[in-house]
Amino acid sequence: MAERISDAEHAVMEVLWKRAPLTATEVADQVVREKDWSLQTVKTLLSRLAAKAVVGTERDGRRFLYSPLVERDDYLTGVSRNFVDRLFGGKVTPLVAHLAEADELSADDIREIEELLRELKK
Amino acid sequence: MAERISDAEHAVMEVLWKRAPLTATEVADQVVREKDWSLQTVKTLLSRLAAKAVVGTERDGRRFLYSPLVERDDYLTGVSRNFVDRLFGGKVTPLVAHLAEADELSADDIREIEELLRELKK
């Protein structure tokens, strides 16, 4: 059901999530700022995403306009759940604990997260 | 540098992280409780992991004993960092915020994490 999005495809999606619809060339222009890919590569990725119905296409004269069909939030939720399930037994606490232990959490991060959690409890 | 571990390979690693060294057959016995794979499949995965120097082999008569060469914690740290970088711009707070919004955090989870953070600040 949940269509798989590969790493390279994900880079393309990020561009479309920022702004859409876009033509292939416009997408490539954006993507190239990050990744050193050719226009053809980006087009291939767009085709694959379209084939999987992860992006939609709309004819605009001689070219196509591409738009995401999957919400970024939904994608993140799916991937995050999968991640936490596979690596941390589905529990978020061990993930946070691990990040903390690995010094991936700054004091600021900790304050931010505490703030966020306080909000949530309301 | 950081050798890539695929999903299937990860399942094998989890067994070895729990107990090692083990023979291929012992690993397979454990893995099969989770995944419906044949002995051959597990052996292939072990070979690939050995080829990547993610597990080490030690001759024991006619067979091999396999042990992880990578710490589970180090692996988790690498994968987590990569995950947070790619999907949340390297910041943990948005990840937690997202999980919360997606209702992946129970009230208990929140309490646990708050507790954990309090500990950290000491």
Added chain:
DNA sequence: CGTCAGTGACTACATGTGTAGTTTCAATGA
């Protein structure tokens, strides 16, 4: 001493992924 079971080594093969090149077709400008 010969046979068998267990083991690693090698081979296989479809599908996914990263990364493009080539072809074709249609619109556009001279």
Added chain:
DNA sequence: TCATTGAAACTACACATGTAGTCACTGACG
């Protein structure tokens, strides 16, 4: 009108991955 250009479609190809099958060897058992 005809060549040029830009876009999509099709083709390519090596390496990774999931998932095994087959082969050859060796020690143990009868």
